[in-house]
Amino acid sequence: MPLTATKNFPLIAAIDLGSNSFHMVLAKTHEREIRILDRIGEKVQLAAGLNEALDLEEEAIERGLECLRRFAQLITDLPKGAVRIVGTSTLRIAHNRQHFIDRAKEILGHDIDVISGREEARLIYLGISHTLASIDDKRLALDIGGGSTELIIGQHFESQYRGSLQMGCVSYSQRFFKDLIISPARYAQAYTAARLELMEIEQTLKRIGWKEAVGASGTIKSIAQACFAAGFGQGEINQPGIAYLKQQLLKLKHIDQVDFPGVKPERASIFPAGLAIVEAIFDALNLDQVQAADGALREGVLYDLLGRHQHEDVRERSINALMQRSHVDVEQALRVENKALEVLQQLAEPWQLTDDWHKEMLSWAARVHEVGLDIAHYHYHKHGAYLVEHSDLAGFSRQEQQRIALLVRGHRRNIPLQLFNQCGNDSHALLYLCVILRLAILLYRIRGSQEVPELRLQATEDALEILFPACWLEENPLTAADFHKEAQWLTRINFKLSLGEYFC
Structure with missing residues (x-):
């Protein structure tokens, strides 16, 4: 939900x-x-x-x-x-x-x-698929950007394979045509570099297969328009058009001479690099043509x-998939999540945790805090942080994955204060969320067999007093010991945790 x-x-x-x-x-x-x-x-x-x-x-x-x-x-x-x-x-x-x-x-x-590159690929495919008529077969989609090229295979609105390669029209222009000189040797270098990049994924793409190929981005549209203006095709990129444009390009000596019909002047400087990448993709994947699509990343x-706002947040699916892959104890994760959100509700005002992302980060971190157990119990919080930060989690930005990973990393034992301090203006909020997550986990150390009481919380900027029902801590000595030990851990980040009682 x-x-x-x-x-x-x-x-x-x-x-x-x-x-x-x-x-x-x-x-x-x-x-x-x-x-x-x-x-x-x-x-x-x-x-x-x-x-x-x-x-x-x-x-x-x-x-x-x-x-x-x-x-x-x-x-x-x-x-x-x-x-x-x-x-x-x-x-x-x-x-x-x-x-x-x-x-x-x-x-x-x-x-x-x-x-990430794969998240960029997912969003590109989503943008392309919403601007094309739906087909039942798989599509290959490609987008040549300034610094990277994304190749995706998908069906309907779902991408099934997402690849991102470090080659783009601006980076290749800087690398192979920096002094604005055009020559067959330089073009060949750019083409060969692109073929080497494509070797990483071309067999995988061919094995999955596709029915039609489409492309997005200014480079694709520019080359498609140049092919059409030269009399090749009906607005798509095709092999004869690429061969003709390459032949005409290599007659030139300088980037300033690039002036093909259909190519906007502002794209002339990156046209040679873009054409070399397109030719490499066509040859590597044995393409006959690529249709230009209007949709793209934006x-x-x-x-x-x-x-996210109206019917489905793909991030929820990504978190659930990670939990399933890592064999997470779902009932325990949900218990911790519910208690953490309950605590957050009490502390939102005094600790200024009222933004949507505060609730989101805490909720997701609670659900995946034990994913590292699938690797080993020893240092499982560190294993879990690595998995969260480096997994391909559709819908998440790098910053979001790093935030969740940091909460997972800090959910037990020593809190890595230096890592929290690297989060700029969000460091205090993330530390507070980490404290809340740790408390929720302690309350459910005895998995499912212990009834957790209603807590009353009194917070200041660097301190928290937790009030338990009278005599509850005496009746639950393991939990009491855990909280006293937790108070010692929190002193290391200059935070005071104290315990008290209230009478019903």
């Missing part, structure tokens, strides 16, 4: 912070449908601002922030939850991404999620956002 009540936002927006371009889509919602009201896209080339140390240079950061200042006007009045902003390949690898994210959040007023983000 969804953690929060159904929400009906009349307007929702999605922003895609891509490696080549930033895009925003504003839409009106009606029941389970969306109607696009506005689209904005600007070429930012964030990936071109990555230096050798994988830090974003200030010039690229400023280009991105200037773009977002313009985007901000359209979403300034939208409430939290009505806007989702996702960062992709460049923000995944940039060491100083948090510096950019903090400044961007200040401008936009909404959180920014950095998503549309997928919109539909995923709509699902």
Whole structure:
């Protein structure tokens, strides 16, 4: 069941912070449908601002922030939850991404999620599938971005295989055409590099199979339009069109000479790299043609956002699947979850834990806190944290998985304060959630056989007093010992836990 009540936002927006371009889509919602009201896209080339140390240079950061200042006007009045902003390949690898994210959040007023390559692939397929007629057979979908390329096989609205490769039109332009010189040797290098990347997944894709191939993104559309303008096909990319464009491209000596009908001037500089990647994909997968689709990542983000609020949050399915794979004791997990949420309700105001994400993180962490037991009991909280952070959990951003993993890591024994302190403005909230989770787990150490009493809680910023019914702790000495030991663990993070009694 969804953690929060159904929400009906009349307007929702999605922003895609891509490696080549930033895009925003504003839409009106009606029941389970969306109607696009506005689209904005600007070429930012964030990936071109990555230096050798994988830090974003200030010039690229400023280009991105200037773009977002313009985007901000359209979403300034939208409430939290009505806007989702996702960062992709460049923000995944940039060491100083948090510096950019903090400044961007200040401008936009909404959180920014950095998503994994596989999550990007899932959302791309969701966006594509909502703009195409439904078929019963499998589809291959591909999207060539500025820093990564996603290849997905799916059926209807569900992706069955999601692959993300580190090759993109901007990163390959920087790598193989940095000085703007075009030559057969440089094109061949780009093509070979793409073929080597594809070797990682091409056999898997062929084994699964597909009926038709579709593509999204500016690179796909640009090459499709160039093929059509040259007289090849009806708007799709095909083998003869690729061969012709390659032949014409290699007659040129410099990027500034790229001027193909159908190719926008702002895409000319990344056209050679994009064509090399497309040719490599066609050859690796024995494709005859790829149809260009209108939907892409940002549309997928919109539909995923709509699902979270109105009918299905894919994150719930991901958590349940992880629990099943890890043979979690579901009854115990739900007992801990219910008690943790009950405690949160009492402490939400004094500890300022009133945002939706506080409840979500606590709930999910409670359900998966024992996944590490599937590996070993020794240090199972550490095993569990690793599984949560590094599993392919559809619907979750990297930050969300890291938050849940941190709660799992800290649910027993020593709390890794230094890791919590790395969470910036959210560190205090996450520490409070960790304390709540630990208390709920202690109450159910005796699995299912012990009736847990009603607790009365009195909290300050760095202290919590728990009042048990009179004589209950005396009658339950193991639990009393656990809580006294817990008080010692919490002193290590300068937090005071005290116990008392109340009379019914």
